[in-house]
Amino acid sequence: MNSRPKNGPLTTESRPLCPSAPLREGSQLLGLVRQEGGIRLLAEPLPVTADFVEAATATGPAEERFRFVNKCVEKGCTKWGAGGCSVVASALERLQATQAAILPSCGIRPSCRWFMQEGASACHICPQVTYLNYE
DSSP states (O other), rough: OBBBTTSOOBOOOOOOOEEOOOOOTEEEEEEEEEETTTTEEEEEEEEEOOHHHHHHHTOOOOGGTEEEEEEOOOSSSSEETTTTEEEHHHHHHOOOOOOOOOOOOOOGGGGBBBHHHHTTTHHHHHHGGGGOOOO
């Protein structure tokens, strides 16, 4: 079962983490949307509190400015299809991934749904995906 220790990181004992989850209390902040496009991933995800949710939504959808991580709900998600996450699958089709030898720094890779599903290719496009740009 997944758990979130008080003031600690999400842990996954049975489910991968979704690196493009909607904002809600209990999620974690994974990165910041850059003005020039793409995401600046944090070295380690930060806990999302009720105060953060309130402040982040005061000026519009927080997912336009931030990327959040939470446990992957698989079939419970509208973006789940054909046995996997359609967000990363469609992003891989649309975006030209940079085939660098070194993967971007990531605090959730061992538990990341996208990495488990698509491997290193997902890591190369991850910083370019915002929560609201996959449609």
